[in-house]
Amino acid sequence: MSAGLAVTCRGLVYIYRLEGYDVVALSGVDLDISAGESVALLGPSGSGKSTLLSLLAGLLPPSAGRLTVGDHDLVRATPAELQTLRAKDVGVVLQGASRNLLPYLTAEQNVRFAQRGVPAERRRELPEPRDVLAMVGLTGRGRNRQRPQRLSPDERQRLALAVGLAGRPGLLLADEPTSQLDTRARDEVLLTLDTVRRSGTTVVVVTHDPDVGLRMGRTVTIRDGRVGAEGRRGEDYAVVGRDGTVHLPQEALRVLPPGTLVGVEPQPDGTVLLVPARSSDVEGVQ
Numbered sequence: 001m002s003a004g005l006a007v008t009c010r011g012l013v014y015i016y017r018l019e020g021y022d023v024v025a026l027s028g029v030d031l032d033i034s035a036g037e038s039v040a041l042l043g044p045s046g047s048g049k050s051t052l053l054s055l056l057a058g059l060l061p062p063s064a065g066r067l068t069v070g071d072h073d074l075v076r077a078t079p080a081e082l083q084t085l086r087a088k089d090v091g092v093v094l095q096g097a098s099r100n101l102l103p104y105l106t107a108e109q110n111v112r113f114a115q116r117g118v119p120a121e122r123r124r125e126l127p128e129p130r131d132v133l134a135m136v137g138l139t140g141r142g143r144n145r146q147r148p149q150r151l152s153p154d155e156r157q158r159l160a161l162a163v164g165l166a167g168r169p170g171l172l173l174a175d176e177p178t179s180q181l182d183t184r185a186r187d188e189v190l191l192t193l194d195t196v197r198r199s200g201t202t203v204v205v206v207t208h209d210p211d212v213g214l215r216m217g218r219t220v221t222i223r224d225g226r227v228g229a230e231g232r233r234g235e236d237y238a239v240v241g242r243d244g245t246v247h248l249p250q251e252a253l254r255v256l257p258p259g260t261l262v263g264v265e266p267q268p269d270g271t272v273l274l275v276p277a278r279s280s281d282v283e284g285v286q
């Protein structure tokens with residue numbers, strides 16, 4: 001496949017403008033993803049994961065901040081440039097395999113159809129649909145000639161990934177590619193994503209499943225529209241935001257619920273103690 005694309009977000013903001021009020025979905029995302037890396041975006045419902053994915057795909061324009069995907073500056077890009085980006089550089093797999101597939105076409109025809117969006121001069125460099133299907137493990141038993149509804153749930157999801165990979169993108173974005181799959185089917189899809197990453201493509205997956213996060217190598221937890229935590233090799237770290245704030249994990253919030261007054265005490269050994277104030281310390285203070 002093609003060389004992976006790096007992603008850089010700096011102070012990335014997205015606001016849904018509704019009649020009468022605004023919803024700030026992303027409130028300053030700082031994030032670097034290296035070319036060829038695979039990352040899982042985790043976080044509570046409504047935290048902004050899907051919005052971030054849509055911005056990376058060039059489907060929504062940033063409201064503020066900076067965003068680059070490979071050489072593309074997505075803040076300055078014209079609609080025509082964004083269209084080119086989507087056609088040849090970024091593959092998007094929407095949540096729910098079927099939404100990515102045309103039910104009346106076979107697996108191979110679905111991949112070929114997706115390749116029609118690639119600019120003509122690049123099309124001759126594209127792999128044959130059967131090779132894309134081979135990459136996601138959909139060969140043999142005539143599966144390339146099956147329509148989506150004749151495939152099993154994990155095969156359908158892998159076909160959706162093949163459609164996302166049809167244009168040989170440098171960045172693959174997938175929203176919940178393992179939801180509604182049993183463990184065996186989920187593992188098949190994860191193995192496929194691993195093959196995609198090893199081919200050099202950058203992979204970003206939105207998921208609610210912490211196990212998927214572990215398998216992807218790096219997790220980025222979105223909380224309240226910004227990066228609240230990062231995980232590497234199973235270790236989780238809170239991320240200090242550009243305004244100095246830290247989103248505490250749930251376990252810490254049980255000890256320090258919102259509104260708690262804490263003393264912040266840097267220690268000589270480089271650690272920092274958070275010490276909740278005793279009621280006697282704050283009594284009578286207005």
Ligand SMILES: Nc1ncnc2c1ncn2[C@@H]1O[C@H](COP(=O)(O)OP(=O)(O)OP(=O)(O)O)[C@@H](O)[C@H]1O
Nearest residue numbers: 016023024025043044045046047048049050051052
């Ligand atoms: N089309 C829209 N119009 C208005 N507000 C929206 C729209 N889409 C999302 N939002 C709001 O933006 C915020 C972030 O939503 P988003 O879907 O990105 O979160 P998410 O982390 O992907 O959630 P989930 O895990 O439930 O899919 C939420 O407050 C949501 O209600």
